[in-house]
């Protein structure tokens with residue numbers, strides 16, 4: 001980025017109301033993790049240099065772009081979200097940009113625990129801690145936060161979070177039928193009205209169609225990259241693919257889509273040449289479970305440093321983000337909004353009952369990606385994903401695929417124990 005060297009990011013963070021010194025500590029810790037986990041990987045595709053760019057710009061250059069863009073009126077506003085259920089097409093069609101706010105690290109837990117119980121999932125405690133300690137430039141840059149009543153923890157946490165930040169909560173159904181489809185379509189239109197009010201810009205047929213195309217192009221690029229991971233040897237690591245999706249919640253869509261297509265092209269060539277990031281025959285793991293927000297790379301790092309490779313992710317920071325497209329042929333704004341609503345209602349989140357589609361996706365992906373085993377991970381205190389582990393294990397057993405369930409948080413305290421369990425699982429594959 002031009003002028004980056006001279007730019008005073010500390011002044012920018014201060015002007016956003018952040019605690020600059022505490023933020024220095026966060027950046028140093030994340031930088032250290034990135035070096036230890038990502039830069040120690042052997043034979044990465046060269047095009048993953050994009051991920052190094054994202055990692056070094058995530059709190060600096062990208063925030064500057066958002067702040068300066070907003071001053072120039074493009075994007076008009078920044079909208080934060082915590083869940084895959086918030087449709088990015090609507091936000092961009094009204095002239096704003098959506099950024100992910102999920103926190104993948106524990107920060108100021110003692111402050112967060114003044115507002116949420118100690119036994120709250122780390123993702124929720126993380127975003128509360130990030131806000132209370134003023135260390136997240138995305139939360140501080142956001143003009144509006146869109147929450148959703150998915151799990152009980154998030155639903156109730158937004159009541160407190162909403163006192164700290166302007167928050168709009170969407171009502172997500174928990175069963176799928178014709179009544180709830182209509183209800184969700186109405187909810188998506190209520191969001192459209194709120195974003196138009198925020199930006200002062202009406203959604204038009206053209207802007208919505210362009211937003212649908214933009215999001216679909218990103219999804220198609222991710223699908224293309226995903227397909228290369230069926231090969232043995234695998235051309236790219238699970239860690240790099242996880243970070244690619246995490247980047248999608250933060251980086252500019254056009255730049256990101258171009259970079260993913262570059263990665264996919266290089267990976268296709270590597271497959272052709274039989275070149276891999278792990279040796280041919282390395283044990284192949286399909287991940288399923290709760291989402292992993294930046295910088296929650298712990299589990300993938302343990303799996304891959306144990307000699308296996310993650311070949312797919314059935315989760316919100318994985319296939320659920322890109323597997324379904326929105327139809328591009330809606331004739332009117334109303335048709336397109338309905339198409340968007342229907343596409344999002346099909347996300348296989350554990351808040352739904354029944355949620356058999358998730359099991360079907362996991363088994364399909366395990367077959368398509370030639371996985372040797374499935375690792376299903378719930379963030380600590382996530383009742384929904386813990387409960388679904390029972391059905392998932394039975395489905396995997398019936399399909400003859402080895403399965404392991406893990407429950408863990410953000411702390412490094414259980415890394416030794418996890419490594420022992422994962423190595424034992426890999427041994428038996």
Ligand code: SF4
Pocket residue numbers: 082083084085150151290291316347349350351
């Ligand atoms: S797991 Fe469910 S609640 Fe969490 S981000 Fe995904 S869709 Fe939203």
Ligand code: SF4
Pocket residue numbers: 121122123124150151152153154290291379381382383384385
């Ligand atoms: S991981 Fe589970 S408890 Fe945590 S926010 Fe997601 S659905 Fe809720």
